[in-house]
Amino acid sequence: MSRSEKVSFEGTTGELLSGILDVPDGPVKGWGVFSHGFTLGKDSPAASRMCKALADNGIGMLRFDNVGLGGSAGQWSAGSFSHKVADTVRAAEYMRAEGRGISLLVGHSFGGAAVLAAASEIPELDAVATVGAPFSPKHVAHVFDAALDKILSEGSAEVDLGGKRVEIRRHFVEDLENADLTDCIRRLHKPLMVLHSPTDNTVGIENASTIFQTARHPRNFVSLEGSDHLLTGKGQAARAAKIIAAWADQYLDAGH
Numbered sequence: 018m019s020r021s022e023k024v025s026f027e028g029t030t031g032e033l034l035s036g037i038l039d040v041p042d043g044p045v046k047g048w049g050v051f052s053h054g055f056t057l058g059k060d061s062p063a064a065s066r067m068c069k070a071l072a073d074n075g076i077g078m079l080r081f082d083n084v085g086l087g088g089s090a091g092q093w094s095a096g097s098f099s100h101k102v103a104d105t106v107r108a109a110e111y112m113r114a115e116g117r118g119i120s121l122l123v124g125h126s127f128g129g130a131a132v133l134a135a136a137s138e139i140p141e142l143d144a145v146a147t148v149g150a151p152f153s154p155k156h157v158a159h160v161f162d163a164a165l166d167k168i169l170s171e172g173s174a175e176v177d178l179g180g181k182r183v184e185i186r187r188h189f190v191e192d193l194e195n196a197d198l199t200d201c202i203r204r205l206h207k208p209l210m211v212l213h214s215p216t217d218n219t220v221g222i223e224n225a226s227t228i229f230q231t232a233r234h235p236r237n238f239v240s241l242e243g244s245d246h247l248l249t250g251k252g253q254a255a256r257a258a259k260i261i262a263a264w265a266d267q268y269l270d271a272g273h
Contacts, residue, residue: 018042019072026111028084029103030095035059035088036081036108039072046075047143047269049121050108052101052128052135053080054149054247055157056178058087063125063148063248070258076121076265081108094173094184097192098131098154105135113141120144120269123261126220126246130154133228134201143268146210146261149246151220152227154196161185199231208235210264212257219246237264 059080068078085093120143124132129150164174213225
């Protein structure tokens with residue numbers, strides 16, 4: 018079994034971000050950073066179950082709350098996709114400073130888009146895996162579509178995201194509009210694994226196809242049959258993590 022350690026590091030907005038390091042019990046094959054979904058946080062089922070399962074398979078993982086979520090300081094509404102990407106890079110820098118340079122980036126949903134954008138900024142990285150990721154970060158805008166006019170005309174609006182009231186500001190929307198992953202994916206130059214459920218009703222399977230088609234080899238696609246977008250079903254997150262761990266194994270000691 019793995020063990021969990023609480024850690025914190027400063028994000029790019031100057032706020033202290035709260036993280037959990039899931040550490041393998043036995044030999045460590047490598048270290049990784051996990052980027053969570055839109056407002057899901059490090060303790061969401063997908064994040065916690067996947068990272069614990071990766072650690073049980075020998076890969077130590079850092080998962081952290083983005084600004085203003087969970088245990089992290091600051092206001093979520095002050096952040097953006099660009100901040101999420103930059104803080105993913107910052108998490109890798111934190112791990113490097115701790116003598117645990119990362120080999121693997123794993124991102125779920127919106128976090129999958131973030132790791133694709135962050136990968137080029139992390140020189141020691143060996144492999145990238147996305148789970149249920151959108152090809153375009155602005156895909157996430159569908160959840161606040163009804164408030165879009167208000168956000169753009171008044172500068173911000175409160176929206177209900179799965180029972181959670183969050184403020185979304187104009188800069189967030191504009192930042193999404195400017196985010197294009199095409200070049201990031203094409204120039205990844207790292208092994209990529211794209212995992213996606215064919216019955217994902219939140220981020221359609223066509224997103225996985227586009228990411229895969231845009232990427233160059235070595236690239237892999239795994240269909241997570243029977244999984245929902247949030248990987249909440251029994252064993253879904255652990256299954257995805259086991260697949261990632263088995264695939265990443267060959268890359269983990271490369272160049273470290």
